[in-house]
């Protein structure tokens with residue numbers, strides 16, 4: 071415990087220019103979405119981002135219609151569509167034979183393109199963003215933020231949008247903070263090949279997803295079950311030679327330009343056991359900082375969009391009552407994110423089956439029933455605008 075006089079002195083080192091602002095930690099998908107909504111509603115806010123710019127390693131992202139509904143409300147959907155892939159079919163393949171195909175209405179794009187439209191929208195609304203501000207500590211009771219560049223601020227409220235390795239969570243929820251390795255690792259790359267549809271290759275203990283990110287490039291993602299925690303760094307470069315040992319020949323031949331691709335990244339997929347906390351005192355958690363999920367239903371980014379949109383609108387409605395916004399945010403979001411968290415884990419198991427009998431049953435269900443449609447409909451039909459309108463009108 072610090073002596074009282076020392077505490078007063080430290081307190082005085084905190085600059086007050088943002089003391090009525092919502093401080094958004096992290097300029098990722100959830101942070102920028104929240105920033106855009108708050109600026110539109112004229113709620114003072116500021117974003118702090120640890121990097122010097124928004125940089126995204128070669129990777130794609132697919133956005134189902136629930137995420138697109140938010141992008142439409144943010145007025146960036148049409149612009150994003152112009153530079154993205156708009157596949158109309160997803161084909162499911164096992165051992166090089168098609169099992170079934172599904173009509174879809176996804177946008178598949180590069181993360182860079184998504185971040186660019188969000189950042190430009192925020193900046194065009196005179197949104198303030200401080201790059202090179204890495205949050206290192208929070209005094210949650212006094213709403214004080216400390217950064218690695220020795221700048222310190224007191225703020226009105228803290229929106230934790232700082233992703234899976236959230237320092238916000240670590241600072242205030244010490245024992246619940248640590249993400250753990252999910253048992254899956256993922257290889258990702260952007261390759262210079264044209265493809266119009268989404269392809270899912272299911273195989274024993276692996277699956278590969280490919281989709282167009284624009285008119286000339288595509289995203290390649292290969293996921294594996296792997297218990298070798300030692301090789302699972304957060305994110306590192308991988309080599310084609312290593313990938314070759316993990317995938318069947320027909321896939322490597324189909325995506326032949328992987329061979330000469332230098333930009334092949336290997337990720338350990340991290341999660342938390344369960345979704346537990348969406349807010350605490352003066353801090354609210356959004357996106358991966360609140361609920362990191364395995365990526366097997368392609369919903370992490372979509373949930374980050376929904377979180378930012380819904381929390382932003384609640385704050386705008388209950389301007390002087392942040393507690394009420396937090397309570398409603400939890401009521402509206404908790405069950406949904408928990409359900410998708412659970413279903414994504416289940417989907418991971420289904421995608422990586424090894425037992426031939428179970429594989430046969432899975433493939434038959436996919437081929438002869440509309441199970442994929444049933445599993446995805448509720449998730450994709452979610453309309454954040456309707457949800458918020460029902461609450462605030």
Ligand SMILES: Cc1cc2nc3c(=O)[nH]c(=O)nc-3n(C[C@H](O)[C@H](O)[C@H](O)COP(=O)(O)OP(=O)(O)OC[C@H]3O[C@@H](n4cnc5c(N)ncnc54)[C@H](O)[C@@H]3O)c2cc1C
Nearest residue numbers: 096098099100120132205232233357358365368370371372
């Ligand atoms: C392999 C893989 C494939 C995926 N595919 C899809 C997909 O197809 N569709 C989909 O919807 N989702 C997908 N996801 C999930 C999606 O990428 C995430 O859920 C989404 O990026 C989360 O957004 P966020 O805003 O919460 O966090 P992030 O996008 O991680 O942003 C966090 C931001 O906070 C900043 N930050 C971190 N720490 C600090 C700090 N201390 N101080 C200041 N700033 C900080 C970071 O630099 C970053 O800018 C996938 C994930 C993986 C791993």
